[in-house]
Amino acid sequence: MSHLIIVGGSDAGISAALRARELDSSIQVTMIVEDAFPNYSICGLPFYLSGEVPDYRQLAHRTREEINGAGIDLLLNHTAQAIDPEAHSVTVKDSAERVQRIFYDRLILATGARSRRPHIGGLNLLGVFFLHTMENSFQMQHYLSTHSVHSALIVGGGYIGLEMADALTRRGLTVTLVEHGASVLKTIDPSLGTLVQAELEQHGVVVHTNIGVQQIVAGQEHLCISGAGGFTASADVVLVAVGVEPRTDLAQAIGAELGMQGAIRVSRAMETSVPDVLAAGDCVETWHHLLRQPMYLPLGTTAHKQGRIAGATAIGKPALFAGTLGTQVVKVFDQVVARTGLREHEAKAAGFDPLTVEGRYFDHKVYYPGAQPVCMSLTGDRRTGRLLGAQMVGPVQTEVAKRIDVIAMALFHEMTVEALSDLDLSYTPPLGSPWDPVQMCAQAWTHRA
C-alpha cells in the first residue's frame, strides 16, 4: 500500500486522509475534489446565508495549506469520471477538460450526497434554490444580494428547512415553511414538534403542515406556489429542502453493491464489495448501533467517524465503525431540539416493547435565577428495562445538546433506564439538579413501567 486516492474532499474524505497519514506518514494521499472547497463545513451554510458568518471562507474547517501541510495532495476542480477496479485507476478531468488517469493501491469513495429533487413543477425556475454545496450557497447568496427579496417559502420542515427558516428570518425576510407531514421535524415526536412549530411561529414564520407542494410558477412579481388541497402561496424565493440522496454513480459503474435507499453497501471496516475500494460518509449505508443493521442516515458526525475508519482500514490497520445512535441536534431560533436512539414506532418495528414517558424538568434548581424547562421524552423497553432513546426540546441555555449526549452514552453501553440513576453526573444549583433531568425522567419511566 503506497498510494491512497480519495474521491471527495468533504468530512468523510478529509477524515480518511488525515487518519491514513496520521497512522502511516509514508502513505501518498491524493484527494480528488470537484470544486475548489475541500473540507468546507456544509453544516455551516445556513449561518453563511443568515449573515452570521460574514465570509464563506470562514466555513473551511482547514485551509488548503493546512491540508497540504498534512501531506495530502489536492486535485481541486477535478472530476473523477471513471474507475477501473482491475487496473486500479481513476480517470479524472480538470476544469480545462484535460483528462488523466491516476493509479491507486486503495481507493476511498467519499462522494457524499446530493439534494433530493421532489416531484414539484418549476424547480428550475429562477429564484428556486437547493442547499447542499458551496456553489448552491453562492447562488442563493448572490440572488438575495442582487434582487429585491422580501419573502421566502421553504419546502420541507427538516433540519435544513428549520435552520434556513431561522436564517432567512434573521436576514429580514418573511418566511413561510411548508411541511408535507403532520408536524415539523419528523425525526422527533409530534408532541415535541409542536413546540418547535410554536418557536418558529413566535418568530414570525408561517408554518403549514400536511401540505404537499406540487407546483411553482413564475408570476409577475413573485413565485406562486401551489399544493394539495388548494394550497397557494407566493414568495420571492423558494428553497427546496426535502433531504438528500447518496451519490453513487461511480460506485454503481464498477458494480459496487448498493443497500438501503441506494447507498453504497459497506462493511463496518468501510469496505465496499469491490476489492481495494472503500467508501464513507453520505454516500454509504450507516451501521446502526442499536438496530444492528444498516440504514441510510447521512450526518456530518457520522461522516467524520466513517472517514476515520476508512482511512485506517485503507492503510491496512482495519478498524470497525461502532455505529450510529441517531444522535441529532438542531438550534431553531432560541430553542434546541435533540434526539438520540429509537423513537417508539422505530423501537416497536425493531421488536421491542417500548414505553415512552414525557416530562418537563427545569434545567437547574428553580430557586436559582433563569431556570427554564426542558421538555423531554424517554423511551425504554418494558420487557428488559433497556433504554432505547430520548428526545429533548429546551432553550439554548438548558444545555440540551449535551444532555442528549449522556443518553447517547447510555445507549452505546446498552444501559437500562433504571441504571441512569446510578450515574455520578455533575451538579451545582446554577447548572443542574442533584438528579439531572435525564435521571428524573428515567425515574418517572421506571415508576410507570
Place this chain on the structure above:
Amino acid sequence: MSHLIIVGGSDAGISAALRARELDSSIQVTMIVEDAFPNYSICGLPFYLSGEVPDYRQLAHRTREEINGAGIDLLLNHTAQAIDPEAHSVTVKDSAERVQRIFYDRLILATGARSRRPHIGGLNLLGVFFLHTMENSFQMQHYLSTHSVHSALIVGGGYIGLEMADALTRRGLTVTLVEHGASVLKTIDPSLGTLVQAELEQHGVVVHTNIGVQQIVAGQEHLCISGAGGFTASADVVLVAVGVEPRTDLAQAIGAELGMQGAIRVSRAMETSVPDVLAAGDCVETWHHLLRQPMYLPLGTTAHKQGRIAGATAIGKPALFAGTLGTQVVKVFDQVVARTGLREHEAKAAGFDPLTVEGRYFDHKVYYPGAQPVCMSLTGDRRTGRLLGAQMVGPVQTEVAKRIDVIAMALFHEMTVEALSDLDLSYTPPLGSPWDPVQMCAQAWTHRA
C-alpha cells in the same frame, strides 16, 4: 419491617424516605429533623447570601406539605439523643425538652456533616462565620443586613469558598480569599486552578495562596486576620470554609464501625456494622467506582443516591450503590469548573501509569458567533489506554458541566480514551463540532500515548 426511622432530613434522609415509600407504601416512615428545615438545599446557601435567591424558603426542594403528602411523618426541631440498637429505639428530645422513645424496625442515619473548625484563634468572635446549615446562613444574613459590612475575608479556596467569594462580591462587598495550598480549588490541577484564580481576580477578589491563617482578632473597626509568613489583612466579616467532617456521634455511641476520615463505614447496600442500622450521605464513607475502595467525599449528588439505596435496602429490597466518580462542578462568576475521575497523582497512587494531556478547544465551530475556548485536561492509563479522568474550565455558555458528564459516563463504563472517538455525540455548528472537545482531547491523548 413496618417502621422506618430516619435521623436527618437533608438530601440523604429525604431520598431514603421517598424511595422506601415509593417501593412499599405500607411502610411507616418517621423522620427526625433537628431544625425546622427538612429537605432544604444546602448547596443553595451561597445564592441566598448573594441575594440571587431573595427568600430562603425558595431553597426547599419540597414543602413540608409535600413531604407529608408522600407519607413521611416529620418530627421537626427534634434531636435524636441516643439509640438503643438492642431495643431498636431512638430517644428524641423536642424543642420544649420533652423526651420520648420511639421504636424502629430499621433505622437510617443521615446525620450529615459539620463545618470543620481549623486551628485558628478567634473563631468564636462576632463577625466570624461558618456556612453549612440554614441557621448558619440566617446568622450571616442577619449580620450582613444589620451591620455596616463592606469587606469580607474568606478562609479556604474550595467550592464553598469560591461560591461565597462570588456571592459576597455580587452583594457589593470587597472580598479577600486566603487559601492554604498553592492554588485555589485543590480538586483540579494547578494549571486550571490558575484560570479560576484569574477569574476571581478579574472580578476584584484579592486572592492569597500558600497562606495558613492563624489568628483572627477583633480590632476597633475590623477583624484583623494574621497568618504564616507575616500575612495580615483586615475585614468586616470572616467566613471560614475549610471543608466538613462527618457527624457520627450517634453512630459511634452504638459502636458502629468508622472508616475513612472518621466517616461511618457502610456496605454498598448502605448497611452499617450494627444490625438494622443503615447510614447514607455526608456522614458515611463513599465507595469510589474507579478505585474500588471507600473514601470520604461528601456531595449532594452522592447523598441523594446513597439515600435512595438506603431506602430500598431498609425495606428489604437491597440495592447496591454504584459508587462515586468524583464528579464535581462549580460556577465561579462567569466560568464553570468541572472534574471527574482521577487526577494524575491520584491515578499514580492507585497503581496506574497515568498520562495527562492538556488542550484548549472551542465549544462550537469557531465560524459561528460566540465560540469560546474550553481548557481541558484528560488523564488516561498508558498501559491499558483506559480513561481515568478529566477536568475542564470554560465560560458558562460552553456547557462544561454536561461535557464532564460524558467523561463521567465513559469512566462509569471503563472505556478507553481511544473509544471516545466512537461515540455518536450531538453536533450542530452553534453548539459543538463534529468531534466534540472531549473527543478532540481524547485524540490528542492517543496521539501522545
